Amino acid sequence: MKSKYWLKLLCTLLTLIILSGCWDSRDINYRSMPIMMGVTKEEDLFHVYFIIPVSVVSEQRNLAKVDGKGATVLDATEQIRKKIETTIDLEHIDFVVIDEKLGEEGIEKIINTFIRMRDMPASPAVAFIDEDMNKYMEMMISNFEEVGTPIFGFLEKQVGWDIYDPEVSLWELYRGINSYTTDIAVPLIGSNKDLTMDYLGASVLKNGKIVDTISSVEVMIMNLLDNEEVIKTFVTIDDTTNVELVDRDVNYDYNKRGEEIDLTIKLEFVLIVAEAEDDLADKDIKQMFEEKIERETLQLVQKLQEQQVDILGISNRLRTRYTNAELKNFVNEVYPNINVNVEVEAVIENNGKLRNLNNDNFKDWEEE
Numbered sequence: 001m002k003s004k005y006w007l008k009l010l011c012t013l014l015t016l017i018i019l020s021g022c023w024d025s026r027d028i029n030y031r032s033m034p035i036m037m038g039v040t041k042e043e044d045l046f047h048v049y050f051i052i053p054v055s056v057v058s059e060q061r062n063l064a065k066v067d068g069k070g071a072t073v074l075d076a077t078e079q080i081r082k083k084i085e086t087t088i089d090l091e092h093i094d095f096v097v098i099d100e101k102l103g104e105e106g107i108e109k110i111i112n113t114f115i116r117m118r119d120m121p122a123s124p125a126v127a128f129i130d131e132d133m134n135k136y137m138e139m140m141i142s143n144f145e146e147v148g149t150p151i152f153g154f155l156e157k158q159v160g161w162d163i164y165d166p167e168v169s170l171w172e173l174y175r176g177i178n179s180y181t182t183d184i185a186v187p188l189i190g191s192n193k194d195l196t197m198d199y200l201g202a203s204v205l206k207n208g209k210i211v212d213t214i215s216s217v218e219v220m221i222m223n224l225l226d227n228e229e230v231i232k233t234f235v236t237i238d239d240t241t242n243v244e245l246v247d248r249d250v251n252y253d254y255n256k257r258g259e260e261i262d263l264t265i266k267l268e269f270v271l272i273v274a275e276a277e278d279d280l281a282d283k284d285i286k287q288m289f290e291e292k293i294e295r296e297t298l299q300l301v302q303k304l305q306e307q308q309v310d311i312l313g314i315s316n317r318l319r320t321r322y323t324n325a326e327l328k329n330f331v332n333e334v335y336p337n338i339n340v341n342v343e344v345e346a347v348i349e350n351n352g353k354l355r356n357l358n359n360d361n362f363k364d365w366e367e368e
Helices: 002-022 073-083 100-105 108-116 133-147 170-178 216-225 282-306 316-321 330-337 360-367
Strands: 036-042 045-057 060-070 095-099 125-129 184-191 197-206 209-214 233-236 242-257 260-275 339-350
Touching: 036 100, 036 133, 045 073, 045 133, 060 073, 060 133, 073 108, 095 100, 095 133, 100 125, 100 197, 100 209, 108 170, 125 170, 133 184, 170 184, 170 197, 197 216, 209 216, 216 242, 216 260, 216 282, 233 282, 242 316, 260 282, 260 330, 282 330, 282 339
Parallel strands: 036 095, 095 125, 125 184, 260 339
Antiparallel strands: 036 045, 045 060, 184 197, 197 209, 233 242, 242 260
Protein backbone atom coordinates (compact mmCIF):
# COMPACT_ATOMS: atom_id res chain seq x y z
CA MET A 1 0.00 0.00 0.00
CA LYS A 2 2.80 2.34 0.92
CA SER A 3 4.65 1.58 -2.34
CA LYS A 4 1.57 2.61 -4.38
CA TYR A 5 1.49 5.96 -2.57
CA TRP A 6 5.10 6.72 -3.52
CA LEU A 7 4.49 5.57 -7.10
CA LYS A 8 1.55 8.00 -7.46
CA LEU A 9 3.62 10.82 -6.00
CA LEU A 10 6.48 10.12 -8.41
CA CYS A 11 4.11 10.11 -11.41
CA THR A 12 2.61 13.43 -10.29
CA LEU A 13 6.06 15.03 -9.99
CA LEU A 14 7.11 13.76 -13.43
CA THR A 15 3.90 15.16 -14.95
CA LEU A 16 4.59 18.56 -13.38
CA ILE A 17 8.14 18.59 -14.80
CA ILE A 18 6.89 17.78 -18.32
CA LEU A 19 4.22 20.49 -18.19
CA SER A 20 6.58 23.16 -16.87
CA GLY A 21 7.81 24.04 -20.39
CA CYS A 22 4.44 25.63 -21.25
CA TRP A 23 3.88 27.65 -18.10
CA ASP A 24 5.73 30.75 -19.33
CA SER A 25 4.23 30.78 -22.85
CA ARG A 26 1.92 33.54 -24.01
CA ASP A 27 -0.96 33.18 -26.40
CA ILE A 28 -0.13 34.48 -29.86
CA ASN A 29 -3.23 36.69 -29.70
CA TYR A 30 -1.57 38.64 -26.88
CA ARG A 31 1.73 39.17 -28.68
CA SER A 32 2.72 41.98 -31.08
CA MET A 33 5.42 41.12 -33.60
CA PRO A 34 6.98 44.15 -35.31
CA ILE A 35 8.29 43.51 -38.82
CA MET A 36 10.14 46.80 -39.24
CA MET A 37 12.02 49.17 -36.92
CA GLY A 38 13.04 52.80 -37.42
CA VAL A 39 15.57 54.69 -35.27
CA THR A 40 16.16 58.43 -35.23
CA LYS A 41 17.13 61.07 -32.68
CA GLU A 42 15.24 64.19 -31.64
CA GLU A 43 16.48 66.70 -29.07
CA ASP A 44 18.99 64.26 -27.51
CA LEU A 45 16.34 61.54 -27.22
CA PHE A 46 16.27 58.41 -29.33
CA HIS A 47 12.97 57.97 -31.18
CA VAL A 48 12.11 54.37 -32.07
CA TYR A 49 9.32 53.32 -34.45
CA PHE A 50 7.80 49.88 -35.01
CA ILE A 51 5.50 48.72 -37.81
CA ILE A 52 3.30 45.91 -36.51
CA PRO A 53 0.74 43.70 -38.31
CA VAL A 54 -2.37 44.25 -36.21
CA SER A 55 -5.20 42.15 -37.58
CA VAL A 56 -6.71 40.30 -40.49
CA VAL A 57 -9.95 41.90 -41.63
CA SER A 58 -11.69 40.71 -44.80
CA GLU A 59 -8.51 38.86 -45.77
CA GLN A 60 -6.55 42.15 -45.87
CA ARG A 61 -3.56 42.65 -43.59
CA ASN A 62 -3.42 45.92 -41.69
CA LEU A 63 -0.34 47.55 -40.30
CA ALA A 64 0.04 49.93 -37.38
CA LYS A 65 2.81 52.31 -36.37
CA VAL A 66 3.84 52.70 -32.75
CA ASP A 67 6.68 54.83 -31.43
CA GLY A 68 8.43 55.87 -28.24
CA LYS A 69 11.24 58.13 -27.04
CA GLY A 70 13.99 57.43 -24.55
CA ALA A 71 17.52 58.23 -23.46
CA THR A 72 18.75 55.09 -25.29
CA VAL A 73 17.35 52.86 -28.00
CA LEU A 74 16.50 50.23 -25.39
CA ASP A 75 14.80 52.84 -23.18
CA ALA A 76 12.70 54.03 -26.15
CA THR A 77 11.73 50.42 -26.86
CA GLU A 78 10.65 49.95 -23.25
CA GLN A 79 8.48 53.10 -23.47
CA ILE A 80 6.66 51.46 -26.40
CA ARG A 81 6.21 48.25 -24.40
CA LYS A 82 4.51 50.27 -21.64
CA LYS A 83 2.03 51.75 -24.14
CA ILE A 84 0.86 48.46 -25.61
CA GLU A 85 -1.38 45.97 -23.82
CA THR A 86 0.29 43.03 -25.59
CA THR A 87 3.81 41.65 -25.33
CA ILE A 88 6.24 42.91 -28.01
CA ASP A 89 8.38 40.17 -29.61
CA LEU A 90 11.24 41.57 -31.69
CA GLU A 91 12.17 38.19 -33.16
CA HIS A 92 10.30 38.84 -36.42
CA ILE A 93 11.90 42.19 -37.34
CA ASP A 94 13.17 41.94 -40.91
CA PHE A 95 14.24 45.51 -41.62
CA VAL A 96 15.90 48.22 -39.51
CA VAL A 97 16.02 51.78 -40.90
CA ILE A 98 18.39 54.26 -39.23
CA ASP A 99 18.49 58.03 -39.68
CA GLU A 100 21.53 58.97 -41.76
CA LYS A 101 22.40 61.75 -39.27
CA LEU A 102 22.89 59.07 -36.60
CA GLY A 103 25.26 57.34 -39.02
CA GLU A 104 27.31 60.52 -39.31
CA GLU A 105 27.51 60.72 -35.49
CA GLY A 106 28.31 57.01 -35.15
CA ILE A 107 26.10 53.96 -34.68
CA GLU A 108 28.50 51.57 -32.93
CA LYS A 109 26.64 51.76 -29.59
CA ILE A 110 23.26 51.27 -31.27
CA ILE A 111 24.43 48.20 -33.19
CA ASN A 112 26.10 46.77 -30.06
CA THR A 113 22.79 47.22 -28.21
CA PHE A 114 20.90 45.35 -30.93
CA ILE A 115 23.35 42.46 -30.76
CA ARG A 116 23.18 42.35 -26.94
CA MET A 117 19.34 42.36 -26.91
CA ARG A 118 18.52 38.69 -26.58
CA ASP A 119 15.14 38.99 -28.30
CA MET A 120 16.48 40.92 -31.32
CA PRO A 121 17.51 38.71 -34.27
CA ALA A 122 20.88 39.25 -35.98
CA SER A 123 19.46 38.76 -39.47
CA PRO A 124 17.40 41.95 -40.25
CA ALA A 125 18.53 44.02 -43.22
CA VAL A 126 19.79 47.50 -42.27
CA ALA A 127 19.61 50.76 -44.25
CA PHE A 128 20.07 54.51 -43.77
CA ILE A 129 17.47 57.09 -44.73
CA ASP A 130 17.81 60.85 -45.14
CA GLU A 131 14.14 61.72 -44.63
CA ASP A 132 11.67 62.38 -41.84
CA MET A 133 11.32 58.97 -40.19
CA ASN A 134 7.66 59.46 -39.21
CA LYS A 135 6.59 60.35 -42.78
CA TYR A 136 8.61 57.48 -44.18
CA MET A 137 6.94 54.96 -41.86
CA GLU A 138 3.46 56.27 -42.72
CA MET A 139 4.25 56.07 -46.45
CA MET A 140 5.43 52.48 -46.08
CA ILE A 141 2.15 51.55 -44.39
CA SER A 142 0.09 53.47 -46.95
CA ASN A 143 1.85 51.86 -49.92
CA PHE A 144 1.43 48.41 -48.44
CA GLU A 145 -2.25 48.77 -47.67
CA GLU A 146 -3.31 50.78 -50.76
CA VAL A 147 -0.97 49.56 -53.49
CA GLY A 148 -0.11 46.17 -52.03
CA THR A 149 3.64 46.44 -52.67
CA PRO A 150 5.68 44.11 -50.44
CA ILE A 151 7.76 46.02 -47.90
CA PHE A 152 10.81 43.78 -48.13
CA GLY A 153 10.77 42.88 -51.83
CA PHE A 154 13.86 44.98 -52.50
CA LEU A 155 15.78 43.06 -49.89
CA GLU A 156 15.08 39.53 -51.10
CA LYS A 157 17.44 38.07 -53.69
CA GLN A 158 14.59 35.89 -54.95
CA VAL A 159 12.28 38.92 -55.35
CA GLY A 160 13.50 42.41 -56.15
CA TRP A 161 17.18 42.51 -55.23
CA ASP A 162 19.49 43.76 -57.97
CA ILE A 163 23.27 43.83 -58.21
CA TYR A 164 23.11 47.64 -58.23
CA ASP A 165 21.57 47.46 -54.73
CA PRO A 166 23.71 47.04 -51.63
CA GLU A 167 22.52 44.63 -48.98
CA VAL A 168 23.77 44.25 -45.43
CA SER A 169 22.34 42.44 -42.42
CA LEU A 170 22.67 43.42 -38.77
CA TRP A 171 25.35 40.83 -37.98
CA GLU A 172 27.38 41.86 -41.04
CA LEU A 173 27.19 45.48 -39.92
CA TYR A 174 28.36 44.50 -36.41
CA ARG A 175 31.25 42.52 -37.91
CA GLY A 176 32.21 45.40 -40.20
CA ILE A 177 32.31 47.89 -37.33
CA ASN A 178 34.42 45.66 -35.10
CA SER A 179 36.77 44.10 -37.68
CA TYR A 180 40.38 45.23 -38.16
CA THR A 181 40.35 44.49 -41.90
CA THR A 182 36.75 44.90 -43.10
CA ASP A 183 34.64 48.01 -43.39
CA ILE A 184 31.05 48.06 -44.53
CA ALA A 185 28.72 49.82 -47.00
CA VAL A 186 25.14 50.30 -45.84
CA PRO A 187 22.26 50.93 -48.30
CA LEU A 188 20.99 54.49 -48.54
CA ILE A 189 17.27 54.45 -49.34
CA GLY A 190 14.51 56.98 -49.97
CA SER A 191 10.72 56.82 -50.01
CA ASN A 192 8.78 56.33 -53.20
CA LYS A 193 5.12 57.36 -53.29
CA ASP A 194 4.25 54.62 -55.80
CA LEU A 195 6.57 51.80 -54.79
CA THR A 196 8.17 50.72 -51.55
CA MET A 197 11.47 52.55 -51.68
CA ASP A 198 14.29 53.84 -53.85
CA TYR A 199 17.90 52.76 -53.52
CA LEU A 200 20.19 55.80 -53.69
CA GLY A 201 23.58 54.11 -53.40
CA ALA A 202 25.35 53.27 -50.17
CA SER A 203 26.92 54.99 -47.18
CA VAL A 204 30.48 53.89 -46.42
CA LEU A 205 31.15 53.27 -42.71
CA LYS A 206 34.51 53.29 -40.96
CA ASN A 207 34.55 52.50 -37.24
CA GLY A 208 30.76 52.93 -37.17
CA LYS A 209 30.69 56.41 -38.76
CA ILE A 210 29.69 57.44 -42.28
CA VAL A 211 32.74 58.78 -44.10
CA ASP A 212 31.53 58.78 -47.71
CA THR A 213 28.86 57.56 -50.12
CA ILE A 214 29.17 55.47 -53.27
CA SER A 215 26.91 55.46 -56.34
CA SER A 216 24.80 52.59 -57.66
CA VAL A 217 27.44 51.81 -60.33
CA GLU A 218 30.13 51.64 -57.63
CA VAL A 219 27.82 49.37 -55.61
CA MET A 220 27.56 47.08 -58.65
CA ILE A 221 31.37 46.89 -58.88
CA MET A 222 31.57 46.21 -55.13
CA ASN A 223 29.07 43.34 -55.52
CA LEU A 224 30.92 41.97 -58.56
CA LEU A 225 34.19 41.92 -56.62
CA ASP A 226 32.36 40.14 -53.80
CA ASN A 227 31.31 37.43 -56.28
CA GLU A 228 27.60 38.21 -56.06
CA GLU A 229 25.49 36.50 -58.69
CA VAL A 230 24.62 38.48 -61.81
CA ILE A 231 20.88 38.12 -62.29
CA LYS A 232 19.60 39.86 -65.42
CA THR A 233 22.19 42.61 -64.99
CA PHE A 234 22.52 45.24 -67.70
CA VAL A 235 25.54 47.55 -67.93
CA THR A 236 25.33 50.82 -69.84
CA ILE A 237 28.54 51.46 -71.78
CA ASP A 238 27.50 54.70 -73.45
CA ASP A 239 24.31 56.43 -74.64
CA THR A 240 23.54 53.79 -77.26
CA THR A 241 25.30 50.63 -76.08
CA ASN A 242 24.14 48.23 -73.38
CA VAL A 243 25.26 44.72 -72.54
CA GLU A 244 23.79 42.04 -70.33
CA LEU A 245 26.07 40.18 -67.91
CA VAL A 246 25.50 36.44 -68.20
CA ASP A 247 28.35 35.23 -66.01
CA ARG A 248 31.43 36.57 -64.25
CA ASP A 249 34.47 35.32 -62.40
CA VAL A 250 36.82 37.22 -60.08
CA ASN A 251 40.35 36.27 -59.07
CA TYR A 252 42.81 38.09 -56.80
CA ASP A 253 46.55 37.66 -57.39
CA TYR A 254 48.68 38.97 -54.51
CA ASN A 255 52.45 39.25 -54.77
CA LYS A 256 54.54 40.45 -51.83
CA ARG A 257 57.98 41.92 -52.56
CA GLY A 258 59.54 42.88 -49.22
CA GLU A 259 57.36 45.65 -47.87
CA GLU A 260 55.63 46.14 -51.25
CA ILE A 261 52.36 44.34 -52.05
CA ASP A 262 51.13 44.05 -55.64
CA LEU A 263 47.51 43.08 -56.27
CA THR A 264 46.04 42.19 -59.64
CA ILE A 265 42.24 41.90 -59.76
CA LYS A 266 41.21 39.75 -62.74
CA LEU A 267 37.60 40.09 -63.87
CA GLU A 268 36.18 37.79 -66.53
CA PHE A 269 32.72 38.28 -68.05
CA VAL A 270 30.38 36.56 -70.47
CA LEU A 271 28.14 39.10 -72.21
CA ILE A 272 25.13 39.44 -74.45
CA VAL A 273 24.80 42.60 -76.50
CA ALA A 274 21.45 44.13 -75.60
CA GLU A 275 21.63 47.46 -77.47
CA ALA A 276 24.15 48.79 -79.97
CA GLU A 277 24.40 50.81 -83.16
CA ASP A 278 24.30 48.64 -86.26
CA ASP A 279 27.74 49.69 -87.45
CA LEU A 280 29.42 48.78 -84.14
CA ALA A 281 31.38 45.52 -84.31
CA ASP A 282 31.57 43.03 -81.43
CA LYS A 283 35.28 43.68 -80.91
CA ASP A 284 34.53 47.40 -80.41
CA ILE A 285 31.79 46.65 -77.87
CA LYS A 286 34.09 44.21 -76.07
CA GLN A 287 36.90 46.78 -75.89
CA MET A 288 34.57 49.57 -74.69
CA PHE A 289 33.15 47.33 -71.96
CA GLU A 290 36.57 46.15 -70.76
CA GLU A 291 37.94 49.70 -70.63
CA LYS A 292 34.87 50.99 -68.75
CA ILE A 293 34.91 48.25 -66.07
CA GLU A 294 38.70 48.46 -65.69
CA ARG A 295 38.64 52.25 -65.34
CA GLU A 296 35.74 52.41 -62.87
CA THR A 297 37.01 49.50 -60.74
CA LEU A 298 40.44 51.08 -60.42
CA GLN A 299 38.92 54.49 -59.59
CA LEU A 300 36.78 52.93 -56.84
CA VAL A 301 39.72 51.03 -55.32
CA GLN A 302 41.97 54.12 -55.34
CA LYS A 303 39.19 56.31 -53.89
CA LEU A 304 38.71 53.89 -50.99
CA GLN A 305 42.47 53.52 -50.45
CA GLU A 306 42.82 57.30 -50.11
CA GLN A 307 40.13 57.28 -47.40
CA GLN A 308 41.65 54.21 -45.70
CA VAL A 309 38.35 52.36 -45.99
CA ASP A 310 38.15 48.78 -47.23
CA ILE A 311 34.63 47.68 -48.20
CA LEU A 312 35.93 45.43 -51.02
CA GLY A 313 37.55 42.80 -48.80
CA ILE A 314 41.09 43.41 -50.14
CA SER A 315 42.67 43.52 -46.66
CA ASN A 316 40.63 40.58 -45.44
CA ARG A 317 42.22 38.30 -48.05
CA LEU A 318 45.67 39.08 -46.64
CA ARG A 319 44.92 38.84 -42.92
CA THR A 320 46.22 35.28 -42.52
CA ARG A 321 49.74 36.54 -43.34
CA TYR A 322 49.83 38.98 -40.41
CA THR A 323 49.59 38.77 -36.63
CA ASN A 324 46.66 40.26 -34.70
CA ALA A 325 48.91 43.08 -33.49
CA GLU A 326 49.88 43.94 -37.08
CA LEU A 327 46.24 43.79 -38.26
CA LYS A 328 45.16 46.57 -35.86
CA ASN A 329 46.61 49.28 -38.14
CA PHE A 330 46.55 47.31 -41.39
CA VAL A 331 43.77 49.33 -43.11
CA ASN A 332 45.36 52.65 -42.13
CA GLU A 333 49.00 51.83 -42.89
CA VAL A 334 49.40 48.86 -45.26
CA TYR A 335 46.16 48.81 -47.32
CA PRO A 336 46.51 52.36 -48.79
CA ASN A 337 49.96 51.44 -50.18
CA ILE A 338 48.95 48.24 -51.99
CA ASN A 339 49.74 48.56 -55.71
CA VAL A 340 46.47 47.61 -57.41
CA ASN A 341 46.11 46.65 -61.07
CA VAL A 342 42.82 45.63 -62.73
CA GLU A 343 42.53 43.30 -65.74
CA VAL A 344 39.19 42.76 -67.46
CA GLU A 345 38.47 40.16 -70.10
CA ALA A 346 35.06 39.83 -71.76
CA VAL A 347 33.59 37.26 -74.12
CA ILE A 348 30.50 38.15 -76.13
CA GLU A 349 28.35 35.04 -76.16
CA ASN A 350 25.52 36.41 -78.28
CA ASN A 351 25.52 39.67 -80.18
CA GLY A 352 21.76 39.72 -80.38
CA LYS A 353 21.93 41.24 -83.83
CA LEU A 354 18.84 41.38 -85.95
CA ARG A 355 18.87 41.26 -89.71
CA ASN A 356 20.14 44.64 -90.92
CA LEU A 357 21.32 45.39 -94.45
CA ASN A 358 23.78 48.02 -93.18
CA ASN A 359 25.72 45.50 -91.12
CA ASP A 360 28.63 43.85 -92.96
CA ASN A 361 28.26 40.71 -90.86
CA PHE A 362 25.09 39.90 -92.76
CA LYS A 363 26.69 39.76 -96.23
CA ASP A 364 26.44 36.00 -96.16
CA TRP A 365 22.71 36.27 -95.63
CA GLU A 366 22.45 38.58 -98.63
CA GLU A 367 24.42 36.15 -100.83
CA GLU A 368 22.12 33.32 -99.84
